[in-house]
Amino acid sequence: MKAKITIITSSQPSLNPRMVKEADALAEHGYDVVVIGQYWNEWASKTDQNLLQQKKWKYIQVGGSPKDNKTAYIITRFIHKAARKLLNKVGTNFGIAELSMGRCSILLYKEALRQKAQLYIGHNPGGLAPAIKAAKKLKVKCGFDAEDFHRKEYSDDIKHPDVLCKTFLEEKYFPHADYLTTASPLISKEYKKIFPNLSFSTVLNVFPKPENIVIKDSKANEPLKLFWFSQTLGHNRGIAEIIEAIGLVNSPLIELHLLANPREKNIAFFNGLAASNNILPHQISYHSPIPSDQLFQYASKFDIGLASETGFNTNNNIALSNKLFTYISSGLAVLYSDTQAQADFMKDYPDCGLVYEKTTPRSLANALAHYLNNREDLNEAKRASFKAGQHILNWETESQKFLAVVQNTLSA
Known part of the structure; x- marks a missing residue:
């Protein structure tokens, strides 16, 4: 059995297909993979039920939901909303940025510590701090996948609370990651301008080759x-x-x-x-x-x-x-x-x-x-x-880049 890898997301599998592809690739190559996430919406919960039945990796959801462990869901929502209000008033310090970025930031971190792994991978900004902090606490490797240019994901206004929060988190945690991947060449280039001493590997957001696709010619006078x-x-x-x-x-x-x-x-x-x-x-x-x-x-x-x-x-x-x-x-x-x-x-x-x-x-x-x-x-x-x-543009090809990054990180 290869190393254990824990992936952390502040979303759900059905809402994070890039994370699912990475978990699949790692599990297929013999890694023991655990994904930790949190409830986002009911549609994703229903879709996750079918999705997870086919997977070789384990999924753990923290923080409850409106239907299951409702108390935890209400408490974490209250903490998250309070943190977001404090962010606007007192800024990003004192753990406020981490709490405001994800409803279950604390619970994701605690569960990550329980799932002792040789490598922690954060997905989306809400998974960044829990992954890096857990890895450093346990003195193991960690990485982060920037699917977007997160600090300017929603606004270019440098005074916007989302921009301030994500900028703070990236500058605090990126330098501690053992690897950083992005989803486009230009995202890598933009981050490199900000962090010239860090390396960013581009892994395109392509998909496994679908089966049974029939390309039908379009004819004149047809819609x-x-x-x-x-x-x-x-x-x-x-x-x-x-x-x-x-x-x-x-x-x-x-x-x-x-x-x-x-x-x-x-x-x-x-x-x-x-x-x-x-x-x-x-x-x-x-x-x-x-x-x-x-x-x-x-x-x-x-x-x-x-x-x-x-x-x-x-x-x-x-x-x-x-x-x-x-x-x-x-x-x-x-x-x-x-x-x-x-x-x-x-x-x-x-x-x-x-x-x-x-x-x-x-x-x-x-x-x-x-x-x-x-x-x-x-x-x-x-x-x-x-x-x-x-x-060319398929996950069977592109996943080799991702797996090489993981293998090089673990062997370093």
Whole structure:
């Protein structure tokens, strides 16, 4: 048996597919893997039940939930809310930053100490402090995966409480990590500017090669099916620009399919926007979230994946989203907004789709019109995406980078 590895997240497995992929890769290579997390929402709890039945690693949830160990859930919520209020009043010191970053920061740390491991890995900012502190307490190795440029994940305002808190935690704990990974080359580059003495390894947020994907050619006079998905349906996601672009094309053959947690007020907003752009009701459809292992088969029914990042902050501009790699694995042509990260990516994989100007709906409309009227170009892009996913942009290939980082850390 290889070393024991404990992964810590302030989320749930179903909401953290990158963490799941890392746990899977480690377990498949003989490591004894334990994941510690906390309740986030009911949808994830239901999905976790099926997900965890298939795993070779163990999951421990701390801090209760609205249904199980409700007392612990209420107490940790109270502490978390109090810490967030104190953060605004007295700042990040005295453990306030750690408490405000995750509802179960203390419990994650205590459980990590119980799960004595040779390596602790933190995922997302709420898992950073518990992982590093537990490793240092036990005098073992630790690492952290920065899936985003966390300090500017939600805002570029350096006085914003979230920016202040995450900046403090990164500067406090990053130097103590034995390794640091990121999810895009530009995130690594940005962190390197801040921490020139630290090393950052890029591990792309790609997925295992899906099985039984059939790429169906799109034919003239058939609907051109567009697909977008995320955990939530909201603003600053490029959806408004997509709707406006569809209106500019002015064709009843274009369908927009949105998969996310439904919020009635957002659905009403986008329906109203669609109507004002003369888009017919049948042209826009909403779909509820599905288990992540079913997403690729589901996505393959569509023609074009919309990577519509708006670049509204630094992180959004330099990250490569999981939706982008989902589209490629599923064999969809991709329409990329021209964020810095996506424009760079498109230079390496020009056959997989087209780039459009993120602030110009007419640019997206031109790309849609091109594929609407040139179905063979569309079909070639779909085949190019699927080929890239099968041969290069997949977790079977990328996980080797991650496993090498872990192995080198443990052997150092």
